[in-house]
Amino acid sequence: MLISETLAIGAAFCIAVSGMLIAELKGRVGVFRLARWQMLAALIMTGAVSLFLGGWRTLGLPQLGLLAASSLFGIIIASTTYFAAIYKAGPRNTALLFSLTSPFALTLGYVFLGETISRLQGLGVALVLAGIVMAIGSPGRGTARVPSAHVPWAGIALGVVTALGxxxxxxxxxxxxxxxxxxxTAMAVRSGLAALVFVALTVLPFTAIIRPHQLSYRDLSLGIGSAFFGTFLGMSLLMAALAYGNVGIVSTLSSMTPVVILPMVWARTRVAPPATAWIGAMLAVAGTGFISLS
Incomplete structure (x- = not known):
């Protein structure tokens, strides 16, 4: 297997591990505290690498404004709803809903950038939607955390907002x-601005709606670990894969998180995900492939 494909699959694996670590913090660490931990950790990690590479010299004022807006939607809003979605719907369903990012990106590119949508890409969108409906909406055996017979509508809504963001x-x-x-450098700017916002939010009372238990070293380690695997290592592997390989193939393989996470959920809960979960996840990945490779 070529190096770019290996790196892309590694990125999907790392993002799946990050989601599983976040799920372990449910009921113990509030969404805003977790976001604060993650963004501060990501800022330190990506900022250190950026300084080492001299990446700050590539940043201009126009790019800073674009990255600030990107941080607002892609991190400040999307990260908050992503953590909340994992808490509400579990890591498996959230990873699946994250597949909607490709159809949303395709639609936004069509509306705002005038990009065209091919028939194959339209089929890809249909496959992603069908896969999500099959995996989340079909009755059957569910995981110990989120029984599939009870559709987690709040988590689904949060997952959709995450993908759109x-x-x-x-x-x-x-x-x-x-x-x-x-x-x-781009990630350091985005995570740094998000960290600043989440730190500033500590003075507002609504950030304490979900009150964590007493802070423990294990919780902090899980929070920082999720940032390491997801934001830092996962994104680093993805960027490296894009540098070596075809964008469409890399995007498709890196979107395999909904499939990769299923064995992890099985091992953690000791309950096998239903057949519809496996089929739905594979349909969503196939749909992403049609969108990316067209």
Whole structure:
């Protein structure tokens, strides 16, 4: 297997691990506290690499504005709803709903950038939607956390907002990256601005709606670990894969998180996901492939 394909699958694996770690914090760490931990950790990690590479020299004022807007939608909003979706619907369903990012990005590119949508891409959108409906909406055996017979509507709504926010964040970041901004620097700017917002939110009372238990070293380790695997390592592997391989193939393989996470959920809960979960996840990945490879 070529190096780019290996890196892309590694990115999907890392993002799946991050989702599983976040799920372990349910009921113990509030969404805003977790977001604060993640963004501060991501800022330190990506900022250090950016300084080492001298990436700050690639950043101009126009790109800073685009990345700030990208941070608002892709991190500040999407990360908050992503964590909440995992808490409400579980990591398996959230990973599946994240597949909607590709259809949303395709639609936004069509509306705002005048990009065309081929028939194959339209089929891909239909497959993603069919896969999500099959995996989440069909009755059958569910996981120990989220029985599939009880559709987690609140979690689904949060997952949809996450995918839309990620798509908008990517759309806004695209011109900045095309202008030559170093990837780690872009992530440092986005996570840094998000960290600033989440730290500022600590003075507002609504951030304490979900009150965590007493802070423990294990909870902090899980929070930082999820940032390491998801934001830092997962994104780093994805950027490296894009540098070596075909964009469409890399995008498709890196979207395999809904499939990769199923064995992890099985091992953690000791309950096998239903057949519809496996079929739905594979349909969603296939749909993403049609969208990316067209």
């Amino acid at each position: 990620q798509a908008m964040g990517s759309l806004l970041a695209r011109p900045a990256m095309a202008a030559g901004v170093e990837p780690f």
